Amino acid sequence: MLQQLAFDGSGIDAGLFTTITDLAKDTKWLNTPLHLWTNAGLVVFAVLMVIGFLRARHRDTATMTLALAAPVAVVGAFAVAEVAKKLVAEVRPCYSMPHAYIVEACPVRTDYAFPSGHTTTAAATVAALWLLDRRLAGIAALFALLEGFTRVYLGAHYPHDVLGAALLALPVAYLVSRLLGRYAQPVVARLRTGALEPLLTRRRSGAHAAR
Template structure:
């Protein structure tokens, strides 16, 4: 019975959804690359956070704290999005707009559409990196836009699912990173001078180390 009570989001922007999936129908040569990217893109966001961590090893404790907080912020934003999915219970477009051109396989009915989990991860990464490394954040932003578009192009989500994910994830991840960046800094400072010093701190070597001494 629950599946019949689930929210139908096609009335919000179903027309725009069909326009974008119509583009997918007219560019079948792009279907496979977009399908591969939509999941591979999540690895890209993880790599960007790793790069942020490696850069932070050369920086101060505040930067390292933000680097360690980034994945926590992304997981936190994703958890909030999962709660929102259950509350809204919006059925996927493949059920509400069955005649649209849909590339991605239709999931079970209880795998709800709003907000987009992929876009949540992408937007949360942008917010977390914004506090840590603006250069990486801009790179993540470009990939996040592509990630969000791919979710609609493949027919997995409506445009409002993607927009809603960004609106939710950006402030949640930002606030989690900001809070951890302040509260966890004393702990990270101790770890950087303890057993985890080789992991959390990159010491200068060679001539640079000699000059430092």
């Protein structure tokens, strides 16, 4: 029943998909590094958010609120993407295009393709960091492009899965971060003067960082 209801996305951009996976076939020496990166690379986005948090400890409450909002925004965007996956129910390329060159192991049929979860996480991080630290957001954007490319290169997703993930994650994460950054400041201000003060505020020259 699930198989009958699933959506076949190969009719959208199968040509571009096979062009990229053929590239993977011609660069087999790159398959293993990119396969390792596609999952391990997600750690980079977590590290960038941690760096944003550590920098925010020296700054005001508005900045700290955005730093704390960033991971919440990413989780929120990922949750929305998971709902979209169930609604669209697009089968993975490995089932729709079994003769294509695919590096990544084929998941179970109910692990749908649209939108790409990895790309959702990457793009959401970019949007959340944009409000916090533009330089960190720029770094995240470069890694997000690489993350999206690897998802197609490895045969895990169609190009529209990656594009759709970005178009979904960017506004959702931005909106969540912006709302939390605006309305959660009083809560964060109290936390910075309470039990979490040592964690959320860095002492400088004998005085607390600006609140």
